[in-house]
Amino acid sequence: MQSRSPASRTGRPRSAAADAAILAATREALVDLGWSKLTLGDVATRAGVAKTTLYRRWAGKHELVVDAVAELFDALELPDRGSLAADIEGVVLQFAAILALPEAKSGLMAVVAEATRDDALRERVRASVVDRQKRLVLEGRARAQARGELPPEPDPGAAARTADLIFDMVAGAVVHRTLVSGQPVDEEWVRGFTQVLLRGLTAQSTRPAAG
Amino acid sequence: MQSRSPASRTGRPRSAAADAAILAATREALVDLGWSKLTLGDVATRAGVAKTTLYRRWAGKHELVVDAVAELFDALELPDRGSLAADIEGVVLQFAAILALPEAKSGLMAVVAEATRDDALRERVRASVVDRQKRLVLEGRARAQARGELPPEPDPGAAARTADLIFDMVAGAVVHRTLVSGQPVDEEWVRGFTQVLLRGLTAQSTRPAAG
Amino acid sequence: MQSRSPASRTGRPRSAAADAAILAATREALVDLGWSKLTLGDVATRAGVAKTTLYRRWAGKHELVVDAVAELFDALELPDRGSLAADIEGVVLQFAAILALPEAKSGLMAVVAEATRDDALRERVRASVVDRQKRLVLEGRARAQARGELPPEPDPGAAARTADLIFDMVAGAVVHRTLVSGQPVDEEWVRGFTQVLLRGLTAQSTRPAAG
Amino acid sequence: MQSRSPASRTGRPRSAAADAAILAATREALVDLGWSKLTLGDVATRAGVAKTTLYRRWAGKHELVVDAVAELFDALELPDRGSLAADIEGVVLQFAAILALPEAKSGLMAVVAEATRDDALRERVRASVVDRQKRLVLEGRARAQARGELPPEPDPGAAARTADLIFDMVAGAVVHRTLVSGQPVDEEWVRGFTQVLLRGLTAQSTRPAAG
DNA sequence: TCGTAAGCGAGACGGTACGTCTGGTCTTGCA
DNA sequence: TGCAAGACCAGACGTACCGTCTCGCTTACGA
Numbered sequence: 001m002q003s004r005s006p007a008s009r010t011g012r013p014r015s016a017a018a019d020a021a022i023l024a025a026t027r028e029a030l031v032d033l034g035w036s037k038l039t040l041g042d043v044a045t046r047a048g049v050a051k052t053t054l055y056r057r058w059a060g061k062h063e064l065v066v067d068a069v070a071e072l073f074d075a076l077e078l079p080d081r082g083s084l085a086a087d088i089e090g091v092v093l094q095f096a097a098i099l100a101l102p103e104a105k106s107g108l109m110a111v112v113a114e115a116t117r118d119d120a121l122r123e124r125v126r127a128s129v130v131d132r133q134k135r136l137v138l139e140g141r142a143r144a145q146a147r148g149e150l151p152p153e154p155d156p157g158a159a160a161r162t163a164d165l166i167f168d169m170v171a172g173a174v175v176h177r178t179l180v181s182g183q184p185v186d187e188e189w190v191r192g193f194t195q196v197l198l199r200g201l202t203a204q205s206t207r208p209a210a211g
Numbered sequence: 212m213q214s215r216s217p218a219s220r221t222g223r224p225r226s227a228a229a230d231a232a233i234l235a236a237t238r239e240a241l242v243d244l245g246w247s248k249l250t251l252g253d254v255a256t257r258a259g260v261a262k263t264t265l266y267r268r269w270a271g272k273h274e275l276v277v278d279a280v281a282e283l284f285d286a287l288e289l290p291d292r293g294s295l296a297a298d299i300e301g302v303v304l305q306f307a308a309i310l311a312l313p314e315a316k317s318g319l320m321a322v323v324a325e326a327t328r329d330d331a332l333r334e335r336v337r338a339s340v341v342d343r344q345k346r347l348v349l350e351g352r353a354r355a356q357a358r359g360e361l362p363p364e365p366d367p368g369a370a371a372r373t374a375d376l377i378f379d380m381v382a383g384a385v386v387h388r389t390l391v392s393g394q395p396v397d398e399e400w401v402r403g404f405t406q407v408l409l410r411g412l413t414a415q416s417t418r419p420a421a422g
Numbered sequence: 423m424q425s426r427s428p429a430s431r432t433g434r435p436r437s438a439a440a441d442a443a444i445l446a447a448t449r450e451a452l453v454d455l456g457w458s459k460l461t462l463g464d465v466a467t468r469a470g471v472a473k474t475t476l477y478r479r480w481a482g483k484h485e486l487v488v489d490a491v492a493e494l495f496d497a498l499e500l501p502d503r504g505s506l507a508a509d510i511e512g513v514v515l516q517f518a519a520i521l522a523l524p525e526a527k528s529g530l531m532a533v534v535a536e537a538t539r540d541d542a543l544r545e546r547v548r549a550s551v552v553d554r555q556k557r558l559v560l561e562g563r564a565r566a567q568a569r570g571e572l573p574p575e576p577d578p579g580a581a582a583r584t585a586d587l588i589f590d591m592v593a594g595a596v597v598h599r600t601l602v603s604g605q606p607v608d609e610e611w612v613r614g615f616t617q618v619l620l621r622g623l624t625a626q627s628t629r630p631a632a633g
Numbered sequence: 634m635q636s637r638s639p640a641s642r643t644g645r646p647r648s649a650a651a652d653a654a655i656l657a658a659t660r661e662a663l664v665d666l667g668w669s670k671l672t673l674g675d676v677a678t679r680a681g682v683a684k685t686t687l688y689r690r691w692a693g694k695h696e697l698v699v700d701a702v703a704e705l706f707d708a709l710e711l712p713d714r715g716s717l718a719a720d721i722e723g724v725v726l727q728f729a730a731i732l733a734l735p736e737a738k739s740g741l742m743a744v745v746a747e748a749t750r751d752d753a754l755r756e757r758v759r760a761s762v763v764d765r766q767k768r769l770v771l772e773g774r775a776r777a778q779a780r781g782e783l784p785p786e787p788d789p790g791a792a793a794r795t796a797d798l799i800f801d802m803v804a805g806a807v808v809h810r811t812l813v814s815g816q817p818v819d820e821e822w823v824r825g826f827t828q829v830l831l832r833g834l835t836a837q838s839t840r841p842a843a844g
Numbered sequence: 845t846c847g848t849a850a851g852c853g854a855g856a857c858g859g860t861a862c863g864t865c866t867g868g869t870c871t872t873g874c875a
Numbered sequence: 876t877g878c879a880a881g882a883c884c885a886g887a888c889g890t891a892c893c894g895t896c897t898c899g900c901t902t903a904c905g906a
Contacts, residue, residue: 011881012871018883034328039861050884055863105327112390113320117245117313122393130391164392165403169380172387177379179323180341182333192376200411222850223902229852250892261853266894433855434897440857456750461887472858477889527749534812535742539667539735544815552813586814587825591802594809598801601745602763604755605797614798622833651878672866683879688868 014057021047022054026068030103035065035110062114062121065107070128072104078136084144088194089187091136092174096185099178109179130167137163137170150202169197225268232258233265237279241314246276246321273325273332276318281339283315289347295355299405300398302347303385307396310389320390341378348374348381361413380408436479443469444476448490452525457487457532484536484543487529492550494526500558506566510616511609513558514596518607521600531601552589559585559592572624591619654680655687659701663736668698668743695747695754698740703761705737711769717777721827722820724769725807729818732811742812763800770796770803783835802830 025047029038040061044051058064076094081087098104108129115122141163144150153159173193177183236258240249251272255262269275286309292301309315319340326333352374355361364370384404388394447469451460462483466473480486498516503509520526530551537544563585566572575581595615599605658679662671673694677684691697709727714720731737741762748755774796777783786792806826810816 010873010879012883014882034325036325036328040863041861048884050886051863052865052885053883056882060863102328106324109320109324109327113317113324114245114247115393116316116320116390117247125391126393161403164394165400165407168388168392169384169404169407171391172383172385173376173380174383176383176386179327180336180382181375181379182326182337183375189376192372193380196376196380196408196411198411199414200407200409203410203414221848221904223852223904225851251894252892255853259853261855262894263854263896264852267851271894432853432899434857436856456747458747458750462889463887466858470858472860473889474859474891475857478856482889524750528746531742531746531749535739535746536667536669537815538738538742538812539669547813548815583825586816587806587822587829590810590814591806591826591829593813594805594807595802596805598805598808601749602758602804603797603801604748604759611798614794615802618798618802618833619829620833621836622829622831625832625836673868674866677879681879683881684868685870685880686878689877693867 015053018047018049018053019057022049022057022064023068023071025049026064027072027103030065030068030107031101034102035106038065038107040064062111062118063124066111066121066124066128069104069107069111070132072098072101073129073133076133076136078139078143080143084140084147084149085194085198087140087143088170088197089190091140092170092185092190092194093187095171096174096178096190099174100185105179134163134167137167141166166197166201226264229258229260229264230268233260233268233275234279234282236260237275238283238314241276241279241318245313246317249276251275273322273329274335277322277332277335277339280315280318280322281343283309283312284340284344287344287347289350289354291354295351295358295360296405296409298351298354299381299408300401302351303381303396303401303405304398306382307385307389307401310385311396316390341382345374345378348378352377377408377412437475440469440471440475441479444471444479444486445490445493447471448486449494449525452487452490452529453523456524457528460487462486484533484540485546488533488543488546488550491526491529491533492554494520494523495551495555498555498558500561500565502565506562506569506571507616507620509562509565510592510619511612513562514592514607514612514616515609517593518596518600518612521596522607527601552593556585556589559589563588588619588623651680651682651686652690655682655690655697656701656704658682659697660705660736663698663701663740667735668739671698673697695744695751696757699744699754699757699761702737702740702744703765705731705734706762706766709766709769711772711776713776717773717780717782718827718831720773720776721803721830722823724773725803725818725823725827726820728804729807729811729823732807732818738812763804766804767796767800770800774799799830799834 022043025043026038028046029043033042038061040054041051043064044054047054054064058067075098076091078087078091081090099108111121111125115125141150145152153162174185177185177189183189233254236254237249239257240254244253249272251265252262254275255265258265265275269278287302287305289298289302292298310319322332322336326336352361356363364373385396388396388400394400444465447465448460450468451465455464460483462476463473465486466476469476476486480489497520498513500509500513503512521530533543533547537547563572567574575584596607599607599611605611655676658676659671661679662676666675671694673687674684676697677687680687687697691700708731709724711720711724714723732741744754744758748758774783778785786795807818810818810822816822
């Protein structure tokens with residue numbers, strides 16, 4: 001989350017409660033105000049904490065919001081629903097539900113926007129959000145392979161590339177549908193999306209138009 | 212772009228050159244500073260224009276940037292490359308190239324982030340960017356249908372839904388790959404993505420696991 | 423008071439009312455809070471003015487307070503009371519009355535303290551307060567010479583040195599009595615002080631112990 | 634200097650060295666930074682002491698500086714130079730030399746300024762600085778009376794009043810000359826000042842203009 | 845051709861948030 | 876219990892932008 005000189009053994013230790021209070025206050029402020037009107041002074045007030053305490057732990061608004069939002073995605077699970085299609089539909093609906101939270105959507109996109117110019121921030125987003133949730137793809141694929149729904153991967157490189165592609169397609173489509181198109185991710189849409197995705201991944205190599 | 216009381220016939224007319232200068236200055240500032248450090252005062256200075264002039268035409272930073280960025284996407288074309296796959300690959304590469312421009316990515320995502328809390332802004336984004344480029348999907352599909360690569364649509368409702376789905380999947384995947392994953396949209400990735408998408412759209416209804 | 427690029431003819435002119443309001447608010451805040459608890463934000467609020475407006479005109483707390491306090495001393499007058507002694511007693515009492523004002527004493531000493539490390543500030547104090555009031559000494563001496571109470575000055579250098587000495591003795595004694603000793607400058611004290619001063623200035627050169 | 638519960642017999646005793654180190658560090662910081670930029674955190678660091686230790690002994694910046702500065706004036710002496718005039722000249726020059734020290738002038742005036750609103754502080758200044766040095770006036774007068782340069786005092790009340798007046802005149806004039814007028818207290822000025830003062834004190838009651 | 849209404853650049857205005865700094869207090873672990 | 880270290884709350888600092896408002900001037904239309 002945030003680091004600290006490892007050699008500091010002396011002095012008063014940092015309050016663990018403050019961290020949690022600040023992150024919760026950040027999410028609360030995102031709900032009430034949205035990203036652009038969220039101020040660190042207000043977050044500090046909501047958390048019952050001095051601004052200095054906040055700045056001691058986070059370098060700025062971006063870093064704080066990444067951490068506050070990243071926690072939300074840890075709620076994602078991949079329960080075994082019996083088939084790959086059902087597993088995908090389930091996790092996509094969960095993902096969409098989180099994305100629909102006001103504390104998630106405003107902050108997440110703003111941080112992504114800022115990350116386009118700030119490598120450290122992009123790395124933080126990738127580590128805290130993207131890579132942390134990529135587990136869902138890997139887990140889902142392994143389960144589908146065990147069920148025989150997907151063939152085993154020929155080589156690790158291709159496996160990683162495919163996993164990345166799937167993640168970009170799933171996350172990208174849901175995010176775009178929700179935030180850019182402004183349409184709901186309902187069961188009907190999810191069914192259509194999952195169908196296209198799964199067929200694309202499992203169909204025989206009868207590349208149609210090129211065939 | 213921006214409206215003006217229609218009854219104003221008298222008085223000095225607004226400078227047409229100012230509009231273009233402001234939008235160009237906005238893009239220039241996006242390149243130099245990124246969204247978050249871009250200030251309207253700075254844009255006005257770069258455009259050689261007073262702040263008043265800028266505010267007379269745009270309501271704020273968001274609206275200005277939407278207009279400045281939207282123009283960039285008008286460069287997208289859909290030349291006939293002989294097959295649907297080739298057409299898709301071509302337009303995806305063009306789209307990725309525009310998204311890679313610093314003046315596009317930072318501003319676009321920031322505006323999308325802001326639009327999550329501002330309906331008028333979301334509408335503006337949709338009208339200026341999304342709907343304006345959805346023509347590419349419609350045009351590409353019509354062409355593929357003429358070539359016999361895709362079957363004709365059974366009913367208009369389904370046609371519209373599928374077009375939306377395709378747009379969300381294409382735009383979403385490219386945006387996610389570029390801005391969130393921070394990976395390049397190169398020819399290899401585009402080929403893999405197009406394959407999955409096309410197979411998903413054209414494969415017979417052998418929904419594998421659910422079958 | 424504060425200067426501004428003389429060539430600026432364009433743009434909105436500075437509000438003259440703001441200057442007066444700020445100086446009055448400063449004196450009011452000095453009364454209520456004293457120097458050390460006076461904040462520029464509070465002064466701005468009292469004056470109904472934005473902090474920026476205040477900082478556009480004064481570089482900091484010190485400069486502002488010098489100007490606010492200096493105005494108080496402009497009320498000093500030297501009415502002709504018939505004799506040098508009476509004139510001195512009158513002006514000393516006036517001076518003591520101003521020094522007893524809470525808006526004067528706290529700010530004045532603090533600024534003098536700060537001026538010990540800041541040449542520009544010392545110069546400002548000298549110009550705004552000291553030199554502006556030295557007129558009283560010169561006027562009083564001229565009047566006394568016209569009455570024949572004091573001999574004419576032999577040469578201008580000595581005249582200036584004596585004027586400076588008188589000013590330091592009068593102002594210093596009153597300030598010290600008021601602020602350091604914390605005793606009132608009442609009529610009895612003024613009579614004693616004036617007697618010593620006048621005898622010192624007019625007695626024959628019978629330097630007693632050295633004689 | 635500062636008190637401590639007399640009943641505290643248990644626990645670790647306070648470091649006597651810490652007191653001296655803190656006062657010395659305070660003077661050092663006054664030289665380097667002046668009053669307004671002096672911070673207690675910095676003083677603590679210079680003294681190699683924790684802020685807690687410092688606050689256990691002094692209530693705040695004001696009290697600390699009073700004590701740090703007051704020690705400087707203990708160096709004043711009144712060697713017998715043979716005549717009252719010479720004695721005065723000697724002590725005035727010593728006093729001016731101390732006032733010229735950067736650690737003295739900035740802190741002293743600031744504390745006086747603050748004392749205008751803080752009775753406890755004024756009392757502390759009077760006790761630590763003013764009354765402690767008033768001995769010089771009393772001693773000098775006694776010596777002059779022994780020499781026959783001054784008549785014995787008729788009654789104790791008048792004696793005290795005159796001593797106060799002399800102290801205010803001497804200290805006030807030197808302080809004003811040094812800090813407000815910003816002129817050096819050199820031998821020439823001291824000679825002139827002493828002459829006026831002594832004549833004022835010893836001349837016959839030929840109040841000139843009133844006579 | 846001339847009046848007039850709106851546009852224009854400049855820059856001051858009242859606000860608000862920034863990120864930093866200091867003042868004093870409190871909480872650790874060691875001596 | 877004292878001490879060094881350093882985190883804590885509170886709040887002022889001086890700066891930067893915001894979006895609005897005067898200014899004095901310019902420009903095009905229409906009478």
